[in-house]
Amino acid sequence: MSLSFDVLYVEDCVATVELLDMCLNRYGSDINLSLDVASTFSQVSSIYSVDKHVAALIDWNLPDGKGTDVATFLRAQNKNISIIFLSALFTENLIAQASIVRGSICLEKDYTPEFVSKITEHIASR
């Protein structure tokens, strides 16, 4: 039986959203993630639902804020939500900033099966 989770995905790049969705479908095995996409920080408040979303995939660089801003907002709503930061590139400094807002993990988007496994396994093990 496959597991299914509702996840908030905050990402402004349409191509990236499509690519991640395709990767999840192709490499996601028996764990199904249903993504609700917010393309900006300001959209998050209208799309996020405490009762629905068990995890958030948050791109670090957003047009109207940083991933940490979104994380702080979500943590205020639900202290147990799994927060996965995504970026093409993480530095030590960014990882340190992520830990301050209690980001669960930071993953560089390389769209490999391993990258998808880390996302699905992390959400399934919460």
Added chain:
Amino acid sequence: MSTEEELLKVQKQLQSVKAEYEEYTYAVSHDLVASLRQIEGFSKLVHARHADQFDEKTKRHFDLIVSGAIKGREILEALLSYSRLSTAIKPSTEFACTQLIEETVTQLSSLIDKTDANVSYGDMPNIVGDFTQLQQLFYILIHNALHYRTPECSPIVLIDVQEDERQWQFNISDNGMGMSDHLIGKAFTILGRGVSDKEYTGVGMGLAIAKSIVSLHGGKIWVTSEKNKGSSFYFTLAKDIQR
């Protein structure tokens, strides 16, 4: 304005330029890496879905798209690593060089096994510097010694050290493919490669990074080499490094 005030002003300007440079480097690298990974990611998915409908020529073209994107990303990551050397310096510490070499050899163990190589070294001193950077230096030089081998024989890598009053002089020698005289001149340049990608993969940044690390540790690096006989890389590290 007093000398102290002027110095303080210059230091603040330097900090500001450094922060601006780091921000610029991150932004450019991030955006380019993101684009290259998209090319790679979409190409792989299209290939996985539709490869059975491609003729051989189209399959080869798809492989070239993916390998081109991977190569571009590798070059970018190497350039980023190079650019960060002088901005991400950690305080110097004293540590056992033996420990550093042991850890490096462990990191390279699969390549050592694959090539049936022998890496040997004698007594090593305690040295002073940035452990991470110096480990990267040894990694690059030992990796090169293993990578640029001749097909005929297994790599033999010898690590040796001598000292004088002010510095340590290390030597990492191998029995690999060596270099002709005209290639030695560009060995330490950025993206300088003396061999084709087909024969030996790489981006040509390793020795440029090695040179920068040695320079940041108050030393010099040079090489003696003979084609098809092997190379000896020498570098010095200051005993009393002040940064």
